[in-house]
Amino acid sequence: MITFDGVTKRYAGGTVAVDDLGLEVPTGEITVFVGPSGCGKTTSLRMINRMVDPTGGRVLLDGVDVTTIDPPTLRRGIGYVIQQAGLFPHRKVVDNVATVPRLLGWERRRARARAMELLERVGLDAALADRYPFQLSGGQQQRVGVARALAADPPVLLMDEPFSAVDPVVRASLQDELLRLQAELRKTIVFVTHDIDEAIKLGDRVAVLRVGGRLAQLDAPARLLAEPADDFVREFLGRDRGIRLLSFVPSGDLPLRTDLTVPVSTTASARGTAEPWLALVDDGGRPLGWIAPRSLPDSGTPADVRPEPYGTFVRGRDPLRSVLDAALLSPSGHAIAVDESGRVEGVVTREALDAALARATGDARG
C-alpha cells in the first residue's frame, strides 16, 4: 500500500504543485490520478519513486517513508512507464527489457531469459527482441516499455500517461492488454492520465485532482459518475455520465426471451404470430436482422423479406450500456443476445431493458 500523508510540494518560486494530498493506494489495485494540466498528478506520482521529494508531509510505501530509502534502490523496486516509452535507443529490445534485472546484478543470460519471457507476456513476437527501438511502431514501443517496467517483478508500477502518444485504436488495445495483465499480476498500479475516459476504464479507484494540486474526489469510477463531489468534478467528467455509468452494470441477469427468433430456413409463414418483430437467424445460429411478420405476403416465408438492422451484445460479458446500444440500433427496440462465438441466445425486450435501466440508476443513486 502507498500512503500520501499530507503531502505538499512547493517550489522555490512559491508555486504549489501538490497541496496537502492525503490518500491511500491499495495493494493490488489500479489507482488513477486524473486531472487537467497543472493539477500535480505527475508530481504526485514522482514523489513515490523520489524523482521529486515532497516539501511537506510523507509518502509511505508499505508504511516506510520513501525519503529514508536510497533513490536508486527504491527505484529498482518500482516499475515505471512513461509517455514516449523512454526506451534506450542504443540497446536492443531484449536488453532494454533486461535493464533493471541487470542493475540488480543478475547475470546477462538470466536477465535476457527473463526479458524474453516478458516480451511474450505483453504480446510481442520474440523476433522483435533483437531489433532496436526505432524499428518498432509506437504501440510496440509502449509494450516494450511495459515489459521493461515489469522485468524485475516489482510489486508497484507507476505509469505516467503511458498511452497518450499512440492513436486511439492502439491505445484501446494497450488498455485492454493492461487490464488483462493486471488480472494475472495484481500489481499495485498508480496510473496518471488527463483522459477521464481512460481513468474510468482502467481505474479500480480514480483520484480527480484540481489545478493547484488539491484532491477533488477519490472514488470507484461508477461512484464518481453517479455522484460527482462538486461542479469541478462534474464538469471534468463531461457529458453522458448516465450512459457511461451503464458500463459498470452487468447484463448477465437480464431475462431472455427465446420465442422471438425465427430461423431463416423455416418453411412456415411467420404471419401467424402476434409479435410485431421477430429476430431472423441463419442456419449457423447467427443473427440476420429483424423482420415484421405482418409485412410478409400470405404464403411467404421469412426468407422472402429483407431484414431490418439490428444490434447485439454478448450476454454476461458486455455491460448494460451495450444492451441499450443494441436496442437503439434495432427498429424493434429489442436487443439480440449472443454468446462469445456470436450465436443468438435470445432477445432482451425493450420492457425488460427498461426495468433493468430503472434498477441500475436506482442502485447507482443508492
Added chain:
Amino acid sequence: MGEEPLVRWDWIGRNLPVLRELLVDNAVMALVPVLAGLLLALPLGLAGVRWRRLYQPTVGVMNVVYSLPSLAVFIVLIPITGLATRLTVMVPLTFYAMAVLVPAVVDGLAAVPDHVRQSAVAMGFTPLRRLLQVELPIAVPVVLAGLRVATVSSVSLVSVGALVGRGGLGYLFIDGWQRQFPTPIIVGIVLIVLLAGIADLLLVGAQRLLTPWAGSRTRRRA
C-alpha cells in the same frame, strides 16, 4: 616548350622512402592531437553540461584559440617546445581539436532525449552508470561527427608546421616552391587528401559499428 611535365614520375620513384617517412610523420602529428583533444574534451564537455554557466565561457575561449593563426602559435611555442619538433606542432593542433570536440560532446549529451534520461533515472541508474551506459553511448553519433571534422582539418593543418621546420607532407610544398618544381607540391596535396580521406572512412566505419541503432536519427517515425 613542355620539356618540364607537371608530374615527374621518376622523382616519385626515387623519393619513396622520404615520402613514406613524411606521410607517417604527418599522420602521427595529426592524429595524436585529435586523440588528446578528445580525451580533454570529454571532461570539459561533461563539466559544460553539468555546470551550464561554464559552457559559454569555455566555448568562447575555445573559439578565440581556434581563431589564432596556427603559424603564430607555432612561433610562440618554439622557445618552449623547440624548433622543428613534433610537440610544437601537436600542442596547437590539440587545442584546435578541442575547439571542435568540446561543443560536440556537449551537443551530443544534449541530444539525449529527456524521456530517455528520465526513464534511466526512474529505473534506478546511479548518476555515473547513467552517464557511462546511457548518456555517453547515445552521444556517440554527434561526437563522432565532430571527430571527423577535427581529424580532417588536423591532417591538413599539420603542413603549416613546415614553416617552422616540421610539417610532415607540408615539407614538400616548401621544397617544390623553392625549386620551382611542381611534382612534390602535387604529390603532397594528393597524399594529404588521401590521408584525410582514409582517416575519415575509418571513422565512418567506426560509426557504423558503434551505432547500429543510429537509424533512429535519420529514419525516426512520425
